[in-house]
Amino acid sequence: MVHYTQVSRRSFLRGAGIVAGSAALAACTSKAKPTAAATSSAPSAVAPSSSGAAPSAVSASSSGTASASTATIKGGTLTVMCPSGEISSEQIGLFTAAYPELKLSLINYDTTRLNAMIAAGTPPDLVRDAGTDVTPYIATRGLALDLDPYFAKSTVIKEDDINPINDVWKWDGKVQGQGPRYGMAKDWSQDAMWWYNPAAWQAAGIPEPDPATPVTYDQLLEWAPKLTKSSNGKTSVYGLFTTNPSHDFISAMVATAGGKILSDDLSTADFTSPEAQKALTWLVNAAKAKVGYSAVNPSPDWDGPQYLAGHQVSASAGYWFGGYLDTNNAKLEDTTKFAAAPMLGTTRVSPSFGAVGYWIPAKAKNPEGSFAFMEWYCGGEGARARAAAGDGLPALKSHLPLLPQQTAFQQQTYQVQQTELPYLKVLALASPYALGSAIDTAIAKVFPSAVTGSTTVAQLGDKMTSAANAVLAQGKKAAGG
Amino acid sequence: MTTAARVWRSPTRGRVGRKRGGGSVAFYGFISPWLVGTLLLALFPLGYALYISFTNWDGLSKVKPWAGLANYREVFSSPDTWSSLYRTLLLIVFVVPATIVGSLVLALFLNERVKGRVVFRTLIYIPAIIPPVAAALIWKNIFETNTGSANRFLALFGIRAVPWLIGGHAFYALVVMMLWGLGVGLIIDLAVLQTVDVEQLQAAKIDGANAFLSFRHVTLPAISPVLLFQTVLVLIATLQTFIPSLLLSPATAANATQGGVIGLVPRSNTFYMVNVYAQFFSYSRYGFGSALIVVFFVFILLLTGVIFKVFGRGVYYAVDPTATNRKARRR
Structure with a gap:
């Protein structure tokens, strides 16, 4: 015997809408219990170095x-x-x-x-x-x-x-x-040190820098357009490594000018100081010049693969990058040099991030x-x-x-x-109130407006300070402070 | 012009409940496995989210400082809420009509007896079965500024390369990617088009109706319940757009340091759920994030209700379930 179901399609659809909404809400908030057995595939990309190792060790x-x-x-x-x-x-x-x-x-x-x-x-x-x-x-x-x-x-x-x-x-x-x-x-x-391909400097007719002597950030920005290869809106080679307004990177720049970003009690950030303004001006100019990946032209990957593929003539990384090159393309070792951390000011500082x-x-x-x-x-x-x-x-x-x-x-x-x-x-980069990634996300949101010209660097400094401090203040509240 | 379709008004719950209580038991009996699972897996998290929304919990600390209504006040005062909601509604304006109309138009063409229609149906449906991650990778490669085929094509006409995945262009690239998968709607439309009574179509033709009039007065009323259902589903899915936005951005685990994963999503593609994700997992603001989704839940609920109220009036049900039921009993 077939029974008449009293639920009309219309009311069923209405109910389905409610349930779908509920399920979406639930999916966003449920305390996800990860599967303990979930493992990544057997890693094989990074094999121990086959050359240059000290066998005895x-x-x-x-x-x-x-x-x-x-x-x-x-x-x-x-x-x-x-x-x-x-x-x-x-x-x-x-x-x-x-x-x-x-x-x-x-x-x-x-x-x-x-x-x-x-x-x-x-x-x-x-x-x-x-x-x-x-x-x-x-x-x-x-x-x-x-x-x-x-x-x-x-x-x-x-x-x-x-x-x-x-x-x-x-x-x-x-x-x-x-x-x-x-x-x-x-x-x-x-980690503020950098690597470069001297052949690119020779090809561009620029005197090769002395790797052991820090160059200035302004010098890098002066070279970059000559090292960049662009045509009809497309860029095949960037003359500068990726520059992002991360608080690590800005802190490293600012430290060479004698400044700092985080306060002594690690509860506030300040991007309005003269040193920070100088760093922001450089970052905005680098992004505007389109001579490297930036916050407004994000890299599809990090500097390593881009350098290996010849899409960049330099990479921003510390000593460990040598091992990376050795593992992934040892031939590049013949055409790559390691250089001292650039300077924004006159104080030589080379931090670890x-x-x-x-x-x-x-x-x-x-x-x-x-x-x-x-x-x-x-x-x-x-x-x-x-x-x-x-x-x-x-x-x-x-x-x-x-x-x-x-x-x-x-x-x-x-x-x-x-x-x-x-x-x-060792710079003060971390706060008990927020992870660096949270501060960087807040900064990344406001940075593009300065590149497009709707915000001045001074205004950008104010916005970044407000954004970062809002994140830190929220973290303080969450910590019961 | 006559139409066989007629409006069927659903009986009120109380009246039917009194007359046919047994049917109700059978209905809920059959759906109970699904219903119980949904309630258990949705109701608790729902209540938990509501509780969290009144705290300043960061998702990791043992303490959950009470925030009262502060998170809700911030939801309504935050420019990020309104801008992300605006962009989400803009996405709906592009995606929902294009999906519904596009899949229907394609279905109408492919419902005709044309040579090779099986091949066309398959080709149009294939994108719908490609996993979203693979689809996003395909479109990322197509729209990549320096190496993508979209710019190579434009270059043939001397047009300067367009940064498709950056800034405001990224919105249109996302819309194209989302519309690529309208094969799902096509299949549903094809299925429902084949239920349209051929006799009614022939009667309309005898009455002198051309193709458009037949569609307007016979086909459209017959398929209107399914179109309404599709509209609601596509609307809810589009309101919750998150994964396509993330997948089409340059964000990868490797370059997440460029402002966090969410920091790499272009502003034009920072929809409501992207903002929610950022609050949860970039800023560790589980309380505020929960308040955002509680408000969004209510918004979706109200919007769904409005759609049923406004568009439900124009929906025609060709079959009266009461009559069908009586017929079945007589057998």
Whole structure:
């Protein structure tokens, strides 16, 4: 028997509309529970360097020895959140040989996913981040594990061997660089430095710069149009590396003119100072000149692939970029030079934007296992192999002699790096109230108006200050401040 | 001109409820698995979102500071809310009519007995089954300023390259990408066009109606319920546009440092849901983000109601379910 359904199509459609709206709302707010088994595909893009490595250093450590604390480690799978391809399958093999009771499951780094995993109470066992940017934020919220007890027990990492750059992973509640350690750098670089193809300078009839002597930002902007190849609105080669109004980049520029962006208590930002105005003027002019990717002409990728493809004659990156070139196109080493960080003012400062490494979430299910990986990757065998391949400056002082110096390219980069080291300065880039990405998003929103001409640089400074301070104030409120 | 279509007024709930209570039980019995799942998976998050909207939670902290109505006040006073809503409504103006009319016109052509219509139907439907990420990559390659085929084509006529994915141009590139997938509507329209009574069409022809009049007075009333349904679905989907906007932007995990992923979405494509996403995941403002979507939920609800009220009057139901039911019983 067929029953008459009393719901008319019209009312059913109306109901469907309501349910669709509800579902959309729910989808946006539900506490996403990520699948624990979700892993990225086996990384293979980044293989250990095949040339330029110091074989003795690698082979000496390839026995797969683990820390003495192995006996206390609980077995299981460690979920490591890092960019796809950064940890090679060979490195995974070496780690699991040293720690047979542990397995690694890699998931791609994604802040949205990280938030969801933390909110669901199932964080990864290790998270890859930039210590200069995140330490106050994750420590203030109790998200990161205090690692002091683990470092104290470590037989691999000795306190007096830890490079001071690792202090960016310390936070005492007020000052970055003091207090307990919440993470460790896997490697680091002086990130305002740059790389260039001297052949482009020769072809443009410009005298090649001295790599060890800082050029000025104005000089870069003067050269860039001559190095850029454009026709009928299309650009085949950009003469300048990507320039974005990120607060890291602006802070580095401003530091060379004796200024700063974040206040001493890290609760406010100021882009109206004369130094900041000078930096903003340069950034706006660079974007207007269309001589490189910028906030109004975003790059389809980062500088690395663009440089490899010959779409840029320079790239903004620190020492680690040498290892990247070696891995991805070793031939370019013959036509690439590493140069000192440019200057806006007269003070030579060469900061690190990253000290990229790992932190362990406070709710990680196997903290001893997590620390075993950190120890192995940032200070043990994994770190030695990366140092020998030139993939960044090592986190431990004792690994510095492992940096490759076999080829002419490696010698050039090593010498320029040695000259640059004395000018290292850790800038105040992080706030406990907001992540750097939040400040950068707010800044990016207001920047284009200055390039299109509807806003002056002075007005841009005011807008950026308001936008950044609104983000910081909201963060302070959220932290209960 | 006569039409066989006639208006069927749905009976009021109370009257039918009294007369046919058994039918109601059967209806809800059949839909209950879906209904229970939806309520469990939607109702709790909905209530949770409502609660969060009254706090200043950052999504990570253990504390959720109470904010009262502050987030709602900010929703209505924030220029970002209004500008993103304006752009969303502008997108609707372009996408919804073009999708409904475009898929119907294509369906009318492909409903004719023309040679190779199966091939054309397949070709037009294929874009609808291409995954959105792949579709976005295709269009990104086409619209890329320096290497894209769109600018290569323009160059043939000496036209200077257009930065399609940047600034105001990005809006039109997005509209083109969204319309590319109108094959879904086409399939629905084709299906419903084949239910139009041939006898009525022939009767109209005998009465002297030309193709347009037949369409206007026979076909259109017959398919109007489906068109209304399609309109509501396309409208709701367009209001929630987020993924196409993100996929067509230069944002990738690798260059997210250029102002965060959302910082790379052109302002012209920063729609309401893009703003919501930014509040949640760029600014960690879960409270304000929740308030934004609660308000948007109410907005969509009201808009849907208005559409049913305004356009529902013009919808014709050719079949009276009551009559069908009686016929079935007699068998």
